[in-house]
Amino acid sequence: MRSLRFALIAATMVASTAFASPADPKNGVDYQTLSAPQPVQAKGKKVEVIEFFAYHCPACNMVEPMLNGWVKKQGDNIVLRRIHLPFQGPNDPEAHLFLTLEAMGKLEEFHPKVFRAIHIERKRLMTDDAIIDWAVKSGLDKAKFMEAWNSFGVTTKLRRLGQQQAAYKVSGTPTIVIDGKYVVSPGQVAEANKIQGVEATMQATAQVMDALVARAAKTK
Structure with a gap:
C-alpha cells in the first residue's frame, strides 16, 4: 500500500533537501482531481479538508505534527475532518x-x-x-x-x-482531500518533485495543500 511505501522511503531518509514548491501545483503530478467530486460539509467560505488516516500507519504518525501546524496556520479558512480507513474490513x-x-x-x-x-x-x-x-x-x-x-x-x-473510501477512491494513508475533489498525499508530492527527507516532504505537501485551499476558496 502507498502508506507502507512512503513509510519505508521516509525511514531511510535522514537528511532533508531544499524544496521549491510549484507556484501552481499540477493535476496528475502533485495531486489528483476526483472525476466525481464529493459533497462537502463545510459551510460558507470555509474549505473542507479531509484526512484519511490509520492509527497503525507510520507515515500518518509522521504527518501529524505537520498537519496540526498547518491546520492552525489556516485557521478559519478550513474545516478539518478525519476519516479512519478501515484496513481490517467493516x-x-x-x-x-x-x-x-x-x-x-x-x-x-x-x-x-x-x-x-x-x-x-x-x-x-x-x-x-x-x-x-x-x-x-x-x-x-x-x-x-x-x-x-x-x-x-x-x-x-x-x-x-468502506463506502466513503470507495467514493473518494482512497487506497492508502495518509491521504488528504481538499474541497471534496483535490487528492494529495506526501508520497505523491515527494515522488513527483524528487524530494528526499521527511522534513522537506512535509514542507512540500503543506505548500501544495496551501495552493489547493486557495484555489478552492476562489470558487466559494
Missing part, C-alpha cells in the same frame, strides 16, 4: 476506536495518545479486546466507553467507512 477495531472517542467528545485529548501508544510505546492495538483494555487503563470510564462503542451512531458510521 469492523476495523482502530476505526471503531476513533469513532468511539469522537462520540465521547474525547478525540482531541486521546487522538495523540493513541498514536503515542502505538508508535512510541509499541502497543499492538489491533483487536477489540486490546483496544478496550488500553482505553480503560488510559483513564476512560469503561461503562461510558462501551456505551459509545456499541451505540447505533458509532456502529452505523463504522459500516459506512
Whole structure:
C-alpha cells in the first residue's frame, strides 16, 4: 500500500533537501482531481479538508505534527475532518476506536495518545479486546466507553467507512482531500518533485495543500 511505501522511503531518509514548491501545483503530478467530486460539509467560505488516516500507519504518525501546524496556520479558512480507513474490513477495531472517542467528545485529548501508544510505546492495538483494555487503563470510564462503542451512531458510521473510501477512491494513508475533489498525499508530492527527507516532504505537501485551499476558496 502507498502508506507502507512512503513509510519505508521516509525511514531511510535522514537528511532533508531544499524544496521549491510549484507556484501552481499540477493535476496528475502533485495531486489528483476526483472525476466525481464529493459533497462537502463545510459551510460558507470555509474549505473542507479531509484526512484519511490509520492509527497503525507510520507515515500518518509522521504527518501529524505537520498537519496540526498547518491546520492552525489556516485557521478559519478550513474545516478539518478525519476519516479512519478501515484496513481490517467493516469492523476495523482502530476505526471503531476513533469513532468511539469522537462520540465521547474525547478525540482531541486521546487522538495523540493513541498514536503515542502505538508508535512510541509499541502497543499492538489491533483487536477489540486490546483496544478496550488500553482505553480503560488510559483513564476512560469503561461503562461510558462501551456505551459509545456499541451505540447505533458509532456502529452505523463504522459500516459506512468502506463506502466513503470507495467514493473518494482512497487506497492508502495518509491521504488528504481538499474541497471534496483535490487528492494529495506526501508520497505523491515527494515522488513527483524528487524530494528526499521527511522534513522537506512535509514542507512540500503543506505548500501544495496551501495552493489547493486557495484555489478552492476562489470558487466559494
